[in-house]
Every structure is written in C-alpha cells, then in structure tokens.
Amino acid sequence: MHKIAEVEIQHDIMLANKRLAKKNQKILNKEKVFAIDVLGAIGSGKTSLIENLINEMDHQIGVIAGDVISKFDAGRFKQHNVPVVGLNTGKECHLDAHLVEHAFSDLPLDEIDILFIENVGNLICPVDFDLGSHIRMVVISVSEGDDTVEKHPLIFKDADLVVINKVDIAEAVGADQEKMVSDVHSLNPEVKVIKTSLKTGQGLQDIIASIESFIKEEQI
C-alpha cells in the first residue's frame, strides 16, 4: 500500500540568490570595496570601458571578468596589471551571486578600492540576478539600434548608471542618440545617462565623476 503525502517546500530560487548577494555585499563592505556590476549587450564596449577606467581612475581596481569563455577578456585586463579573475559561465547566460562569491577568494580584496564585475553580454538574463554590487552600470551602444532601450526595458529600470557608447558613429549607423536617452529616462526618470565615445574620450570623465559620487554616497 502506498500513501500520497503533500510536503510544503517554499524554497524561492531567486531569494536564495538574493541572500547570497547580500552576503557578498557584506564581504565587500567589510573590505571597503565598492563593486560595480557592468551589464550590457555583446559588443557594446563593456570591456573597453573598464580598461579606460582602469587607466584613468585614481584607485586600486580589480576585475571579475564573467563570460561564457572568460579567458579573452580576462587576458585584456591582465595587461593593465590589475588583479583579475575570469569566471566561465559555460552554458549560462548570466553571472550569479554564488559564482561571484567564489571569485572573491581569488582576489586580494584588501588591496582593492573598486571592483568591476563584468557580466555576460546580455540585456535579459542578468536582470534577475543580484550579485551584491553597490551599483549596476548598463552599457549599450548606438550600433545596437536606437530601439534597444524600448526592447529591453527591465534592465534599465534597475540601472543606477546608463552609458550610451559609440556616439561618434551614431550618424553612420542611423541611430538617434537623443531618443535612446529619453527612452531610458521614461523608464527610469532619476537615472544618470552618459553619452560616450571611447574613441574620442567623450563622456569618460563624466562616468568617473558619477562613480566617485556613488562611492561618496555609500561611504565606502
């Protein structure tokens, strides 16, 4: 004879990630590390932007380079003589708090002021997964088309800083950069949106100033 029983579980997979993310932020705060989750589409310029910030910012910087195969970006960061951990997600389309926690043990957190966590190039999946960072910076570029914000609203709703990159080629690719800025503001009225070109250097100092003001706010 068999009997059917109902067992309550109430285990929220998202909450489990959120709890780990909170733990990560505690570790970061204890070590006085300000962490930035860098999100954006493939080829929007996330890696180049972080390379530029490493060169221009007056802070000790560390990088977690997340990618399906991370050795390519990790190799680029290593050339700048900063501590780097490559995180291979394999089949996965996003980083999660658990993977990031593992990366912490391979980084000299006590020597780092700012930690960039470069997420997998994707405007969809990373939205659901907090990593424990202090801010989320979303990087898009005009070459993805000026409707990219409208098509991926959620990532912009949660963003703390939005970078619209490659504005020097906006005309060539027929993208209306002002439309992209106003699309972001209609989803997230308070967020700072910075237009950049890493070729000409436009906007880079504005990003640095914005990050510095976030660091002040967090009092890290």
Add this chain to the structure above:
Amino acid sequence: MHELSMADAMIKTVIEVAEKNDAQEITEVSIELGEMTLLNPEQLKFMIEVLSEDTLLEGAEIIIETIPLEIKCQSCGYSGKTSSDELDHYAPIINCPECESMELEIITGRECNVKSIKIEKSDENAQDS
C-alpha cells in the same frame, strides 16, 4: 534564457526534500513564478521534464502558477495590482494604474518559488498531509 539553471536548482531542491521524506515517487510539483521574472513558464516546465528523467521526479505533474505583479507607488502611495504591457509579456513596462508614475516598488511578481510537492510513500512511513 536561464530556464535551464532554474530548472536544475528546482529539481535539486525537490529531490532533496523528497528523499528526506522517504518518497518512493514524486507525483506533483507546485511552482510559483512571478510575472516579472524573465522566465518563460513553458520553457521552464519543459526543462524540468527533461532533467527529471531517471530521477524520482520523472513523470510528475509540473504545475506552474503565475504570481501577478503587485506594486507600491512611490508617488501617490497606491498599493496593489497593476497590469503589465501585454505587448511583450517577458519584458513588461509597468506603471501605477492611479497616477501612471513609473517610480514603483515591486511587492510581488519576482518569485521563483518551489511551493510544495506531492509524494508517494509506503504506508508505514506516511504522514497525513
């Protein structure tokens, strides 16, 4: 897009609980999925079914209940349900139904919860549900 990792995490949870309860078979799994998660219920169900092969979970009925979006408006204080933009279910644009503000706190709609399971166990181990 990350339905595979979600399905995998859910299956691990379900099988762990089933084994602790001396289940011989899992007949039903109830899952709550928030409307705002970027997860497709049909894909999630398919992934669970594929990954369940040769486990206690194989053949179980997978029930996915969608949890509607509830918000608290930061501008006018409205609290309750709102409708998301039906044009694109997986990337809803939401605003307050009272004042149309987009400054909202999401109260429900981001769940990805394994709620309960039904298991079959031999009589001497069974407990009333």
